[in-house]
Amino acid sequence: MTGIHADGGAAATGRRADGGAPADGHDRGSPAEELLVAEELHRAFGPTPALAGASLTVRAGEVLAVLGPSGSGKSTLLHCLAGIVRPDSGRVTYRGADLTAMSDRELSALRRGQFGFVFQFGQLVPELTCLENVALPLRLERVGRREAERRAAEWLGRLEVGDVAGKRPGEVSGGQGQRVAVARALVTAPRVVFADEPTGALDSLHGERVMRLLTGAARDTGAAVVLVTHEARVAAYSDREVVVRDGRTRSLEPAA
Amino acid sequence: MVCIVAAMSIGQTFLGLLESTPRHGYDLKRAYDERFGQARPLHFGQVYATLSRLLRNGLVEVDSVEAGEGPDRKRYAITEAGVTDVRRWLSQPEKPEPYLHSVLYTKVVLALLTGRSAADLLDTQRAEHLRLMRELTRRRDSGDLAERLICDHALFHLEADLRWLELTAARLDELAEAVRR
Numbered sequence: 430m431t432g433i434h435a436d437g438g439a440a441a442t443g444r445r446a447d448g449g450a451p452a453d454g455h456d457r458g459s460p461a462e463e464l465l466v467a468e469e470l471h472r473a474f475g476p477t478p479a480l481a482g483a484s485l486t487v488r489a490g491e492v493l494a495v496l497g498p499s500g501s502g503k504s505t506l507l508h509c510l511a512g513i514v515r516p517d518s519g520r521v522t523y524r525g526a527d528l529t530a531m532s533d534r535e536l537s538a539l540r541r542g543q544f545g546f547v548f549q550f551g552q553l554v555p556e557l558t559c560l561e562n563v564a565l566p567l568r569l570e571r572v573g574r575r576e577a578e579r580r581a582a583e584w585l586g587r588l589e590v591g592d593v594a595g596k597r598p599g600e601v602s603g604g605q606g607q608r609v610a611v612a613r614a615l616v617t618a619p620r621v622v623f624a625d626e627p628t629g630a631l632d633s634l635h636g637e638r639v640m641r642l643l644t645g646a647a648r649d650t651g652a653a654v655v656l657v658t659h660e661a662r663v664a665a666y667s668d669r670e671v672v673v674r675d676g677r678t679r680s681l682e683p684a685a
Numbered sequence: 686m687v688c689i690v691a692a693m694s695i696g697q698t699f700l701g702l703l704e705s706t707p708r709h710g711y712d713l714k715r716a717y718d719e720r721f722g723q724a725r726p727l728h729f730g731q732v733y734a735t736l737s738r739l740l741r742n743g744l745v746e747v748d749s750v751e752a753g754e755g756p757d758r759k760r761y762a763i764t765e766a767g768v769t770d771v772r773r774w775l776s777q778p779e780k781p782e783p784y785l786h787s788v789l790y791t792k793v794v795l796a797l798l799t800g801r802s803a804a805d806l807l808d809t810q811r812a813e814h815l816r817l818m819r820e821l822t823r824r825r826d827s828g829d830l831a832e833r834l835i836c837d838h839a840l841f842h843l844e845a846d847l848r849w850l851e852l853t854a855a856r857l858d859e860l861a862e863a864v865r866r
Contacts, residue, residue, distance in 0.1 A: 498851060498855060660844075661814070661815065661818060661843070661844045661847040661848075662818070662822075662840055662844055664815060664818075665818035665821070665822040665840070666822060667819070670812070670815055672808060672811070674854070679808060
């Protein structure tokens with residue numbers, strides 16, 4: 430059968446438009462650069478194997494959908510790629526640096542500085558306003574309050590939720606809360622955004638709005654997106670897909 | 686159950702059924718009707734017209750002829766060209782469109798019957814569906830309201846297909862067992 434292979438081959442189609450240096454001054458790398466490479470990951474939780482030889486590559490600026498049925502291991506794969514979960518065996522490298530050899534402190538610094546996260550239920554801090562939530566990752570990076578809140582306000586406006594800046598997460602709708610979470614994920618200009626079922630708690634209309642804004646903003650800034658979903662309509666915002674089945678990955682390319 | 690094989694794929698379905706063993710026209714019709722056309726069995730005319738076409742195109746050959754009281758009974762066998770044809774058909778994704786499941790179901794069963802990878806077939810089809818869904822999503826997000834509604838309709842149908850592909854992939858072992866019985 431043509432078109433089926435272990436991941437790591439075909440180039441992604443979606444790229445940031447300009448290819449030049451972004452306004453934040455970070456080195457974004459070349460569009461085809463392999464940012465994250467996972468090789469033969471195995472991970473079990475007790476006697477239950479979640480990953481059984483999963484491999485994939487994430488390239489700069491691409492939106493990669495990770496598909497698969499419930500329990501297939503796709504969220505565990507995302508957690509391994511993001512350095513949240515350590516694999517039992519196998520290797521994850523980020524721009525050549527081996528995550529599996531890093532200390533917890535190094536991993537934490539990597540996550541804060543290079544990665545952004547969007548989860549199914551937003552996971553905003555309920556005591557903080559939406560503006561403070563978005564500014565939080567910058568504050569953790571020791572950016573001054575005024576500058577952090579200026580950048581946070583800019584991102585809230587970009588995600589079309591500038592009007593909820595002063596509200597707490599409990600006072601906004603699910604769709605608004607997710608857009609605040611997307612703003613929080615992007616405010617530090619990450620190289621990779623990990624999105625785990627980002628629209629799973631939203632209806633179609635609000636889910637599509639979140640996806641359009643998330644992928645649009647990521648493409649504008651040159652961030653790669655690793656999008657875990659079981660919804661085809663959400664995966665349709667990606668450039669390519671990898672399927673996880675029984676803890677193993679398969680990438681798909683349509684036959685020519 | 687409705688007749689689930691489009692007329693244009695009856696030939697390839699015959700080839701798939703002949704790949705495991707040569708058959709007489711009557712046996713072929715029976716095997717086909719049992720698996721794919723319970724509610725609308727093939728007419729004998731369709732069977733012999735299809736076999737004539739396959740014979741003419743070199744995709745099947747007459748394996749043996751048995752003389753009897755009526756007309757001679759011909760047994761048909763698939764040729765190398767026929768095997769190539771069915772392999773190509775099974776490996777090519779179908780153009781995504783509503784009610785495609787019938788053709789896909791036939792392909793999955795034939796892949797299992799002929800020892801090919803039905804999982805690969807389903808994955809290839811899923812990639813093709815997603816490719817079209819990406820196009821439609823781009824069109825929808827840049828279109829006016831009418832365009833958005835039209836694209837949404839198509840996207841929901843394709844999504845239903847994809848759910849079927851996923852469910853079928855999860856049931857392949859069960860289906861393989863049923864097909865072998």
